[in-house]
Amino acid sequence: MIVWGDDRRTFAQVADRTKRLAGYLAASGLGVRRERSELERWECGQSPVALIMGNRPEYLESMLGAFRARAVPFNVNHHYQPHEIRSLLRSMGTEAVVYQRRLAGVVGAAIEDADLDHLVLVEIDDGSGAPSLPGAVDYEQAIAEGDGSALPAPQGDDLYLVCTGGTTGTPKGVLWRQADIFHGAMGGPENATAESLGTTARNGGGSWFAAPPLMHAASQWTAFSGLHYGMTIVLHDDSERFDAATLLRVAEAERVSLISMVGDAYARPVIEELRRHTYDLSNLSTLGIGGAATSEECKVDILELLPHVTIMDGYGSSETGGMAFGARTKTTKNTGFSPGAGAVVLSADRSRILEAGDDEVGWTARRGRVPVGYLNDRKATEETFPIIDGERFSVPGDRATLAADGSIMMLGRDSMVVNTGGEKVFVEEVEEVLRSHPAVADALVVGRPSERFGQEVVGVVQLQPEAAVGAADLREVCATALARFKAPRAIAFVDEIGRHPSGKPDYRWAKAAAEAAVDATSSS
Numbered sequence: 001m002i003v004w005g006d007d008r009r010t011f012a013q014v015a016d017r018t019k020r021l022a023g024y025l026a027a028s029g030l031g032v033r034r035e036r037s038e039l040e041r042w043e044c045g046q047s048p049v050a051l052i053m054g055n056r057p058e059y060l061e062s063m064l065g066a067f068r069a070r071a072v073p074f075n076v077n078h079h080y081q082p083h084e085i086r087s088l089l090r091s092m093g094t095e096a097v098v099y100q101r102r103l104a105g106v107v108g109a110a111i112e113d114a115d116l117d118h119l120v121l122v123e124i125d126d127g128s129g130a131p132s133l134p135g136a137v138d139y140e141q142a143i144a145e146g147d148g149s150a151l152p153a154p155q156g157d158d159l160y161l162v163c164t165g166g167t168t169g170t171p172k173g174v175l176w177r178q179a180d181i182f183h184g185a186m187g188g189p190e191n192a193t194a195e196s197l198g199t200t201a202r203n204g205g206g207s208w209f210a211a212p213p214l215m216h217a218a219s220q221w222t223a224f225s226g227l228h229y230g231m232t233i234v235l236h237d238d239s240e241r242f243d244a245a246t247l248l249r250v251a252e253a254e255r256v257s258l259i260s261m262v263g264d265a266y267a268r269p270v271i272e273e274l275r276r277h278t279y280d281l282s283n284l285s286t287l288g289i290g291g292a293a294t295s296e297e298c299k300v301d302i303l304e305l306l307p308h309v310t311i312m313d314g315y316g317s318s319e320t321g322g323m324a325f326g327a328r329t330k331t332t333k334n335t336g337f338s339p340g341a342g343a344v345v346l347s348a349d350r351s352r353i354l355e356a357g358d359d360e361v362g363w364t365a366r367r368g369r370v371p372v373g374y375l376n377d378r379k380a381t382e383e384t385f386p387i388i389d390g391e392r393f394s395v396p397g398d399r400a401t402l403a404a405d406g407s408i409m410m411l412g413r414d415s416m417v418v419n420t421g422g423e424k425v426f427v428e429e430v431e432e433v434l435r436s437h438p439a440v441a442d443a444l445v446v447g448r449p450s451e452r453f454g455q456e457v458v459g460v461v462q463l464q465p466e467a468a469v470g471a472a473d474l475r476e477v478c479a480t481a482l483a484r485f486k487a488p489r490a491i492a493f494v495d496e497i498g499r500h501p502s503g504k505p506d507y508r509w510a511k512a513a514a515e516a517a518v519d520a521t522s523s524s
Contacts, residue, residue: 001227002057003207003254004235009057011201014064019148021065024137025049026151028120030071030095036157036177041373042381044175046159047071048092051215052078052085052099052107055235058124058139059214060223062098067178070152071096074161074173075215079501082109088163089114092173092375096120098139102128154178161375162217164318173375174318184342184369185217185321187225197228204230209256211236211247211266213501217318218291222260238501244269248279255283262503263292264435264442271298274305281306290314290322292504293428295435303330313337315410319384319396320366324408336407342368345402346395350386357404363395364408370394399426416507418447420455425486427457433481434459434474434488439467442497444510445488448517458514459488462497471520490517 001011009017025031025047034045049066051073053059066073076088078100085106089097094116099107101123111119121136132138137145156179163171182188189196208226210233212219223233234254236247248270251259261267267289287302287309299311311328315337324337345354346363354362370392373381386393399411412426419425427445434443442462450456459474471491478487498509 002060002233002235004055004057005237007057014057014061016148017143018061018064018068019151020143020146021061021148022068022151023146023148024122024142025065025069025071025096025120025146027145027147028096029118030066030069030120031152032070032158036155036159040378041385042175042376042378044072044093044159044161044173044375047095048161049073049096049098050076050089050092050094052076052097052103053124054078054100055210055214055238056100056124056126057235058098059235060233062122063220067154067158068148068151070154070158072159072161073098075163075217075220077171077215077501078103078106080106082106085110086114088171089116092161092163094119096122098122098124100124100126100128101130101132102126104130104133104136108133162220162318172377172380174371175373175375176321176371180369180371181321182228184366185221185225185316187228201228201230207232207234207254207256209234209236209247209251209254209259211260212262212291212503213238215501216291216504218262218314218316219260221322222258222288226258242266242269242503244273245277248273248277248281251281251284252279257283258286258288259284260288260290261294263289263294264298265292265499265503267294267298267302268441271301271305282308284309286310286312288312288314290316292499293431295432297436299328303328315364315408317396317398319371320364320394321369323364323366326407334407336403336405336409339406339408342366342370343408345400345408346393350395354402356402356406358402361399361401361411363414364398364400364410365393365395367391367393416446418445418455418457420447420450420457420485421453423483423485425457429482430457430459430478430486430488433478434461436481437469437474437477439463439469440474441465441467444497444505444507446507446510446514448490448511448514450489453489456489457486458517459491459520460497460510460513460517461491461493462495463493471518475520487520489519489521490514491520492517 001014002009030047049071063073123136124139158178160176160181162174208231210219210222307330313326315324316322323343324339326334326337346365397414401409412428416427417424430445441464444460447455475487492513498506
C-alpha cells in the first residue's frame with residue numbers, strides 16, 4: 001500500500017493499524033458531537049485532529065484512523081512558526097494533534113496558552129531524539145492500546161477538512177462531505193460500491209509517486225486516488241530540501257507509472273537532473289502537474305527528455321477538487337483544459353453559465369460535488385459556495401473564458417489581477433513570458449501602487465547562475481509577446497524566488513520583494 005524509503009506497509013497492515021488508531025482516538029473521547037443534519041454549512045460537528053508532520057506512512061494512517069473514529073483530520077504546514085500553528089489550531093477548534101517528535105518543540109510552543117481544553121497528543125518517534133511533550137502518547141503505543149472492534153459506522157456526510165495554503169491570505173478550513181470529495185477529487189466513480197472498489201483494487205497494481213508534501217490537498221488526492229484503484233503509493237521524503245536526483249532514483253527503483261509534481265519549482269530541477277544523468281523511467285507513463293503554473297518551456301523540455309510520457313495538467317483548488325484537465329504528449333498539444341464533471345464557466349456577473357465560444361471573461365465554477373463551506377465563516381461560505389436553484393456551486397475566484405470547442409482557457413486568480421491604467425493584467429501570463437527567457441530561472445509577477453496608473457506590473461526575477469540581463473530587456477521581451485501595458489514597469493532581481501514547500505508561489509513574499517524593484521522603462 002505505502003512505500004517510504006525502506007518502509008513498506010501492506011493494505012492489510014494499514015487496515016489493522018488504522019482500526020486500532022481509531023479505537024484509541026474514540027476511547028480518548030474523539031468523534032461526532034453533532035450530525036451534519038443539525039449544522040449550518042460552515043459548522044463542524046466532529047472532533048478536529050491536527051496532523052503536523054512531513055511525508056511518511058503515518059500521515060495517511062492518521063487520516064484513515066481519524067476518519068474511522070468519525071473525527072476529522074486536517075493538515076497543518078509543519079514549516080509554520082509556533083504562533084501560526086497556534087492560530088490555526090484555535091480557529092479549527094482542535095481536539096487532538098498527531099505530530100513528529102522532531103517538531104515537539106514547535107508544537108509545544110504552539111499549544112502553550114492556546115486555550116485548547118483536554119488536547120490529545122499523539123507523538124511519532126521519528127528517531128530524532130528530541131524530547132517528548134508532557135502527556136503525549138507514543139503513536140505505536142496508541143495503536144497497540146487501541147481496540148478497533150467496535151467503531152462507529154461512518155456516514156457520507158462525515159467531513160473531510162483541508163486548510164488552504166494561504167498563498168495570498170490567511171488559511172481557511174474547507175469543509176467537504178466525504179461522499180463529495182471521494183467523487184470530486186479522489187478518483188471515486190459515481191456508481192462505486194464496496195464490491196466494485198474491491199474488484200478494481202485487486203486488479204490494480206502499479207505504483208504512483210506522490211512527490212509533493214501530503215500537507216497539501218493535491219498530494220492527498222493523488223494518494224487516495226491511487227489507493228482507490230489498488231495502486232502502491234510511493235511517498236517522497238520531504239524532511240530535506242527537494243532533491244531531483246533522489247526523486248528520480250526512487251521513481252526508477254520503484255518503477256512508478258505516475259509522478260505528481262508542482263509547477264516549475266519541481267520541473268526545472270528534474271529537467272536539469274535528467275540532462276546530467278540517465279534514469280530508467282520506461283515504466284513512467286504519466287506526469288501529473290498542478291498546484292502552480294508549469295511553463296511551456298518546461299513542458300517541451302520534459303517531453304524531449306521523456307518522449308513516451310503524457311503530461312496531465314490539472315486545474316483545481318481546495319474549493320473545487322480536480323475540475324479540469326489537459327493532456328499533452330510529444331505529438332499533441334492542448335491550449336485549454338477539458339472540463340470534468342460539474343465544471344463550468346460563469347458569466348462575469350455570475351448570473352448564467354457561459355456557452356462554448358462566448359468571448360466573455362467569466363469565472364471558473366463547479367457544481368454538484370463541491371464543499372459545503374468554510375469552517376466558522378458564514379460570509380465567505382455564502383460568497384464562494386452559493387446555492388443556485390437548489391444546487392451548490394463553488395466559485396474559487398479564478399477568471400477564464402470558454403473556447404469554441406468547450407475547453408476552459410485559464411486566465412488567473414482574480415485576487416492577483418493587476419489593474420493598471422484601467423487595464424487588467426493576469427499575472428500568470430506575464431510570468432510565463434519571463435520564465436521563457438533563457439537567463440531567467442524563475443519569476444513571479446505582482447502589482448504595486450502607482451500614482452500614475454493606480455497599480456503597476458512588477459516582475460520579481462531569479463536569474464540562472466552567472467546569467468545577466470537588464471530590467472529594460474526583460475520588459476521588452478514581455479512587450480513583444482504581450483500587449484505593452486502588461487509588460488513589467490519594474491523588475492526586482494532576487495537570489496531565490498519565494499515559494500511554499502509545495503512549490504506554490506508565495507505572493508506575499510513577492511509583494512514585499514517588489515518594493516526593491518528597479519525601473520524597467522526608459523521614457524514611457
